[in-house]
Amino acid sequence: MDKQVETIAFLKRLFGARSPVEVMTTHASIIFLAGDRAYKLKRAVRFPYLDYSTAQQRHTACLKELTLNRRTAPELYMNVRTITREADGRLVLDGTGPLVDTLVEMHRFDQECLFDRMAQRNSLTPAIMADLAHRIAIFHQEAAISLKHGGVKGVADVLEINERSLRATMLVPDEVAATLSQKFRQALETHSEELERRRQSGKIRRCHGDLILRNICLWRGAPTLFDCLEFDENLATIDVLYDLAFLLMDLWHRKQQELANTLLNRYLDEADETDGLGLIPYFMAIRATVRAHVTAAQAEHAAAPNVRASVLSEALQYFDLADALLNPAPPTLLAIGGLSGTGKSTIASLVAPYLGQAPGARILNSDRIRKHLHGVPAQSRLPESAYRPEISEQVYANLRQEAERALRAGSAVIADAVFDRPQERKKLEQHAAGWRIPFTGYWLRAPIEVLTSRVAARREDPSDATADIVRIQAARHCGEIDWVNLDASQKPDTIKADILQHQGIDSAESLSRDILRPPEAMKPA
Missing domain, CATH: 3.40.50.300 (P-loop containing nucleotide triphosphate hydrolases)
Structure with missing residues (x-):
């Protein structure tokens, strides 16, 4: 982050000259909201699952973000802008000098139209979920198929990343993290045959990869997926049900169980995925673990102690949910x-x-x-x-x-x-x-x-x-x-x-x- 201090100050001055600037920070990005535009800057960070540490890596990621997100949100994603250093040492936007950093330029939308905000207000409805399920089903149907990704190896790789990331955050004692990891690996053995069957039958596709409520907005009245995962093809070329499971887990975590069930049922009405139903709780548990270590990593950047404590508490809730989702329940x-x-x-x-x-x-x-x-x-x-x-x-x-x-x-x-x-x-x-x-x-x-x-x-x-x-x-x-x-x-x-x-x-x-x-x-x- 230190090497981006100058860039951040430059962007605040540049955008602030025309209108007030609102700045939002996530674990991997800084978003500048100015007028009717949003500009997304990749943070110079490195995690076990992500590396934005160099300007060229961030530039490549921005180009991919634009291309991939235009699959579901072509009206939102406008352009990629570069920040360069000119001969006199000044930073400029879209100059001819050496690359310093890169931005993704987007149309700005009302933050209250984000689905996580709508969930907080209890304004998500079964009708919205039905529309969303329809759009996700079409997106999955049209997404590129891969026979090389996913399957047992793909899931095993994610489990390894989760285990390393959990230990790095020290969210829970090592022995507690090890116990959860063992449960995941035992369940992986149980599901191995079905995972491979689905891989061989074309269920592994280039999906969204980060399909949670905050990455969906109501744009001009339609549920719109944006901010897909662009930094790792292995993490985003996945089973379509694993993609959907992130959203199901997010709704479940937010106590929106009826909406989660509605979303799944309307999705299954359109997508022939019934045979994979037994994988969904397992996929949800993996996704909950992802959110546990990502949220714990965010706590490290919290300025106030009470904010850090709150973020860590949420991370532990995700961890507990992951553990709970691995408990058996008979069908009826x-x-x-x-x-x-x-x-x-x-x-x-x-x-x-x-x-x-x-x-x-x-x-x-x-x-x-x-x-x-x-x-x-x-x-x-x-x-x-x-x-x-x-x-x-x-x-x-x-x-x-x-x-x-x-x-x-x-x-x-x-x-x-x-x-x-x-x-x-x-x-x-x-x-x-x-x-x-x-x-x-x-x-x-x-x-x-x-x-x-x-x-x-x-x-x-x-x-x-x-x-x-x-x-x-x-x-x-x-x-x-x-x-x-x-x-x-x-x-x-x-x-x-x-x-x-x-x-x-x-x-x-x-x-x-x-x-x-x-x-x-x-x-x-």
């Missing part, structure tokens, strides 16, 4: 049935974060499955012909198939459908018994007036049900229902509490222990 299968308007999907979204491994259960919604079968967005309306009995049978068959895939991977599952036909309820129960998976069915009921009122009030919903359809459903004989009956006219939080109590789950304890289950083959009963 829940079915939530009931006529349209009973609130099945709402209840499923409230219960899902508490079931099984982090970030909670895979929710399989029959309306979304039907729309997927017809190749239309979830909010699009389908014609009446899309609800013929043979198509409905196919929807339920797909639901069972996807449930089996998720359960085999080690994830809990919630089946969210009307289930008004006895044979569909029976088939799911029989499959759960065959998979040797604990099963509970819940049947939501409410007066017809409540159901029709709710359905009439829906907007932008995957369900095509109308008040007339609800009346037709209510007139149909559903057969004997031996699932747990719940009053759907109650408040959703009350129904959630009833389900969790019936499952024997303490909500506060469940979200604090979390949870890797090594996937085991399910044998027929």
Whole structure:
């Protein structure tokens, strides 16, 4: 940093001549906010995972940052600017003299639009998460594939970096860090076959690499990924689920578990990654360890003792989360049935974060499955012909198939459908018994007036049900229902509490222990 003192003073004078300058500092960068521009200066630092110690290294990193981030934020990233020393000794911007340092020039945006700020205000919504999941899924689909990176070796390399970095920060005693490292390596052996399968099948891609809330903003109304990892191709060419896991972990750490679960489910609706579900808690644990040592390193630069103590406390929270995510939890299968308007999907979204491994259960919604079968967005309306009995049978068959895939991977599952036909309820129960998976069915009921009122009030919903359809459903004989009956006219939080109590789950304890289950083959009963 000492060799950049002159550069920092120069930039403050240069930008301050036109408008007030706000300066932000991270462990690797200094950002100057001036007018409608943001200028990012790489700090002259070296960590076990990053080296910006020379001007040429920082220049190369800035060029890569511009190119890579234009994949997801072309409007934000404008240019690369150089700071040079002229013959008279002066520093100038974009001069012809020898290179001193480099800046990335960006459009400035309101800092309150950063997703970490929005999370603090509780202004992130399921709709925003759905939009974000869609954009991440497309980004991953279009990202360049690598068969040389990732797999067991790629994960092992990250584990080594984490272990060295933890020891360097002295966040925890060496023996505590060694115990966690041993847990990671044991889990690596468990997951080695799946990691290699995914590498060979093209799941390793040139991803974002640093996909956390503070690197996402709401730019012109759209969730926008920026500030991707540019300094190490090995750390950024990774499993797409490892990329997503950083964001899931960040939401989990910030007590936004429902949003984390929503993000995962909407991502899985668009990306065929169900077979990798068992890796996600492990990936989240690795990411939590990354944040633990990076945050601990930031504490060294805190000026005030109370600030340093606060930063170290957060670093320890990440460390504890990593350890908790390595604890096993068995999968389970829940079915939530009931006529349209009973609130099945709402209840499923409230219960899902508490079931099984982090970030909670895979929710399989029959309306979304039907729309997927017809190749239309979830909010699009389908014609009446899309609800013929043979198509409905196919929807339920797909639901069972996807449930089996998720359960085999080690994830809990919630089946969210009307289930008004006895044979569909029976088939799911029989499959759960065959998979040797604990099963509970819940049947939501409410007066017809409540159901029709709710359905009439829906907007932008995957369900095509109308008040007339609800009346037709209510007139149909559903057969004997031996699932747990719940009053759907109650408040959703009350129904959630009833389900969790019936499952024997303490909500506060469940979200604090979390949870890797090594996937085991399910044998027929």
